[in-house]
Amino acid sequence: MKLIKGIFFFILLVFVGCSKQRTESNNSITQIEENNVKQKKGKVIIMGKTDDIDAFKYFNVYNHSSLSISMKNYYKDIKVIKDSLFLVIDSITNSQLINIHASSSKSSYDGQxxxxxxxxVVFEIKNKKLKFIGKKANQNNFYASLFDSIPKYNNYSxxxxxxxxxxxxDLFYNKKLNFLNQYVKDKGINSASFISMVKLDLKYQRLYELIKPKENGLIPIVQxxxxxxxEIFDFETYFGNINIDDYKNEDHLKLLSFRSALFSLVKNYYEYSDHTNYSIEKLEAEREFIEKNFKGKIKEFLITSLIFNYNKKGFGRSINSVSYFKKFINKFEKEYPESSSKEDIQIIKDELALYNFELSDLPLDAKFVNNFGDTLTLRKIFARSTKRxxxxxxxxSWCSPCISEIMDDKSFKDRLLVENNVxxxxxxxxxxxxxxxxxxxxxxxxxxxxxxxxxxxxNKSSLAKSLKVSWIPRYVIFNQEDKIVLNNAPRPSDKENFERIIDNISNNSLN
Known part of the structure; x- marks a missing residue:
């Protein structure tokens, strides 16, 4: 163990201490890989260099094969020294797709x-671009090259x-397949597992786009x-004669695109009851469909996805739904005591426990300042905002998604301010x-x-700790009596759902 740790730190020191030589020549990095990686069974090393220092403050690895309810893994043992990053992942047990994401006020960087x-894996962020270098660079740069050459589906909504x-x-799906075939030929890529997995990934991406032309799914559009x-809409022709039995292969769960497509099929097509979306009745109908048609890991994934999806959409914002949701989650925990989503489930349970909860004195009196240097507290803000x-x-300032949300559709927020006193x-x-x-x-x-x-x-303040603010952007909604309604509300850009939550709070205050 000491020998392995020594090798890791040796690589880090070489990587950090020789940044200039590394930029000029990839051969030294490749040699380090070949000489040392054989001694690290089951591990993946990620090394990076950036000219945008703030990007490494918000760096995450998204593991496609993780069945965590949040569908992502956060690695806390990332080492950053000056402009260089080093990370060892010991949870990669088979070939798979992963995503890395970095963000700063300058730009957002993504690599699949x-x-x-x-x-x-060696990468560099330079001139607002993320690029993989060294061994297997051609494979790892495939998706970036694909998206540079062929627009993403959402560009043609x-x-x-x-x-x-x-x-x-279908046009862009076929273009992507043709691009893959030509790319593999041009770059001399002969990895059958890479080609097979990318083809599956593109297949399920297409299916996901077909089932969700818009946020509320295909069925309302057809209706x-x-x-x-x-005439009657022909679903078989539209989808290509798909069958629910085609989506019971547990091996495909390691693809995020498969999980997204399958969950969307269940929620927006196969389960066709006419209950109101995100109601107790709808959740119960979806649960019954899943339990009737799936088993094993796929069933576990779909139920955890229901929990995560309903929580994300603000389910549990009334006395009745909170009580039901807690029982729903308790049943899941009894059935899957060793679920890979245990930590995420606990976070949701903690959030539900805060419903109708009043902050204690310590977080209410946490201090913040405005751009004039005036000191305020949340208690003072609430005092001036009674009945709001x-x-x-x-x-x-370095979080791109945060800034996008702040800048997004000011008129929507102004309307909620006027109509709902927000x-x-x-x-x-x-x-x-x-x-x-x-x-x-x-x-x-x-x-x-x-x-x-x-x-x-x-995020070390008493307020952030009390609300468990461990990621951003993060939205906490308080009612007119300054009690927490949602400790992890949907993003305001999810306008329809966000406004429904605000309307519900407003209507409850009138009763």
Whole structure:
């Protein structure tokens, strides 16, 4: 064990201490890989270098094969020294796809790659681009090359004609297959497992796009388009004669695209009861369908996905649904005591326990300052906002998704302010006060001294700890009595669902 640790730190020291030589020549990195990786069975090493230092503050690895309810793994043992990053993953037991993501105020960086046990992955972020280098670089750069050459499906969204939409999806699917075949030929890639997995991934991506032309799924679109037509929509022709039995191969669970497509099929096609979406009745109907048609790991995945999906959409925001949801989760835990989602389930249970919960004095009195240097607390903000619904938005200047959400559709937020008396409170967990000030200036049409604050001690403050703020963007909704309704609310960009939650809070206050 000491020998292995020594090798790891030796690689890190070489990687960090020789950054200049590494940029000029990849041969030394490749040699390190070949000489050392054989001694690390079941491990994958990820090494990176960046010219955007803040990007490594928000760096994650998304493991496709993880059946965690959140569908991602966070690795906390990432070592960052100056402009270099080093990470060892010991949970890669077979060939699979993984994603890496980094984010800063300058840009967002994403890479999807194919790894096998004992691989070493080397990447660099330079001039706002993420690129893989070294051994297997051609394989790992495939998806970036694909997306550079062929637009993503969401660039050609549903425009009112479902058949036209299907033709576009199929057109780009065939283009992607042709691109793969040519890419493999041009780059001399002869890995059968890589080619097979990418083909499966593209297949399930296509299926997902077909089942979800829009957020609410295919069925409402078909009902709307065919409402006044005499002919019947042919689902078999549309999908290509798919059968539920075709989606019971547990080996395919290691593909995120398979899991997304399967869950969407169940939720938006196979389970066709007309109960209201995200109601107790709908959740019960979906659960019954899953238990009747699936077993083993696929059944476990689908039930955990229901829990995660309903929680994400704000289910549990009333006394009745909270009680039902807790029982639903308890039943799952008894059936799957060793579930890989145990930690995620506990987070959801903790969030449900905060329903109708009032913050204690310590978090209420956590200090933050505005851009004039005035010191305030959440208690003071609440005191000036009596009888208002409050949305607390935790963000940071280096978090691209946070900034996108803040900038997204100000008119929607203004309408909720007027119609539902909603106050928006933006709390930054930045470590650097000056960077927060600079970002405020750039977004001054949204952020001002009255709604934007720098939270002293950031995510280590009593307020962040009390609300368990361990990721951003994060939204906490308080009702008019300053009680927590949702400790992990949907993003405001999910307008339909977000507004439904706000309306529900408003209507409860009238009863």
């Amino acid at each position: 790659l194919f790894v096998s046990p004992n691989d070493t 549903y425009n009112g004609d479902i058949h036209d939409y299907k033709q576009n999806v 709307n388009e065919y409402n006044n037509k005499e 619904i409050k949305v607390v938005d935790f963000w940071a 106050e928006w409170i933006y709390l930054s967990i930045d470590e650097n006060y000056q960077k927060w000030i600079e970002k405020n200036k750039k977004m001054k049409h949204v952020l001002n001294f009255n709604n934007s604050f720098f939270l002293l001690k950031g």
